[in-house]
Amino acid sequence: MEEKLNQTLKISKELSKNKKILEERLGVGESFDMVCREMNFAGKDFALFFVNGFADSDIMTQILKELADLKREEIVPNILEHLLERYVSHIQVKKLKTINEAMDNILSGQLVMFIDDQEEALVIDARKYPGRNPEEPDIERVVRGARDGFTETLLLNTALTRRRIRDERLRMEISQLGERSKTDICIAYLKDVTDPGLIKLIKQKLEEIKIDGLPMAEKSLEEFIIGRSWNPYPLVRYTERPDVAAAHLLEGHVILYVDTSPSVIIMPTTFFHHVQHAEEYRHTPMVGTFLRWIRFFGVFSSLFLLPIWLIYVQEPEILPKAIDFIGPKETSNIPIYLQIIFAELGLDLMRMAAVHTPTPLATAMGLIAAVLIGDIAIKVGWVVPEVILYLSIGAIGMYATPSYELSLGNKLARLFLIFATFIFKIPGFVIGTMLWIVLLATTHSLNTPYLWPFIPFNFKALMAILLREPIPLANKRPSIVHPQNENRQ
Secondary structure (H helix, E strand, O other): OHHHHHOOOEOOOOHHHHHHHHHHHHOEOOEOOEEEEEEEEOOEEEEEEEEOOOEOHHHHHHHHHHHHOOOHHHHOOOHHHHHHHHHOOOOOEEEEOEHHHHHHHHHOOOEEEEEOOOOOEEEEOOEOOOOOOOOOOHHHOOOOOOOOOOOOOHHHHHHHHHHHOOOOOEEEEEEEEOOOOOEEEEEEEEOOOOOHHHHHHHHHHHHOOOOOOOOOOHHHHHHHHHOOOOOOOOOOEEEOOHHHHHHHHHHOOEEEEEOOOOOEEEEOOOHHHHHOOHHHHHOOHHHHHHHHHHHHHHHHHHHHHHHHHHHHHHOHHHOOHHHHHHOOOOOOOOOHHHHHHHHHHHHHHHHHHHHHOOHHHHHHHHHHHHHHHHHHHHHOOOOOHHHHHHHHHHHHHHHHOOOHHHHHHHHHHHHHHHHHHHHHHHHHHHHHHHHHHHHHHOOEEOOEEOOOOOOOOOHHHHHHHHOOOOHHHOOEOOHHHOOOOOEOO
């Protein structure tokens, strides 16, 4: 049965034969949304296949009106050529030669027209996908800047990018993945800038993907491209902002668009790509640098603040007198280490609850978390106030991390450091930190060192990360992507 479905069938001259095959394969009559409309125009029998809900009724009505006015002598001989060139008034129309192509186009939402006594069919792109308007992404908001964001419609996402890069050398190549889902995938790059080896590598990995579908869209695709790994750190960057995607294209990166997903994949990326935010480029270089350093402080606070405080709790004799106020001043029957673990798990539980809480109830949930849980937990002795304080600072640093995926990776690294510090104290913290650095230093994203430009060291590139340099001075593309053309100006 599987071989029969995969067999390539050519379109027959007999309309009834084509109709029978398609009705059986597509489930016309079984699936309410799969439609076959039989009509007669200019003395010729037509069969129109489409998915109800995808086809734009206004476009279809206009086409059918024009076909209804045709006379036989206007379209014979060479029916397809006459229809294609003169009478089917739509921009995107092409011919098909196989049943398999016809099914793929029908299932993707297009209108396919079969004509009796013709060995080819016409496919008309009359799609109108249900979707939403471009809106600013919730997790990448800026005070000043563009308010549009990617949506779940691939065609709209590529148009938002084209609006920002009106270059004839911008290439957007489309393909389909998934034996059953046939998900549209678009790979975008600048032909004269992006490394040809990188493009070839990504295309090769896409061709090797064999799966029935991509229900989780870009995340499923990323795991196929990057490979199997238990590394908690993100090896690609996601963004829902067209301006961020355009900026990376101009640097020489490759962008992957996946239909049904509002996020695009930026490849390759390093650790430091995940700690930069569009907000920094909407202000003066000095202010942008200040904001960037605040973000760095938040990122490293989310990693190291709690483990370092735990060291001082376990070995109070090394705590300098000037900062002995950091506590804890109160005691509890529960060890500090367990208090931290319970508080960490509780924080994650509240975060997940906030995600799944309807908006009208979000304020009530926040009050429950802050007042009932936090305050009462301190009063009954479950946790000391300092645990809540330093955990909260770490949580704020986690939420201040521009990349949501990086913040979750740092969360797991923090738990590891807390565990190592509790078991081995200062040596545990030092060894744990070294193992964390080794993990990042040995990680590669599509043959790109994850800690570049720190390891391997590149002074000029590192300064560009530490300082938000003025745009006129940023006249070189990052060497890590091996651009064909290094000059930006």
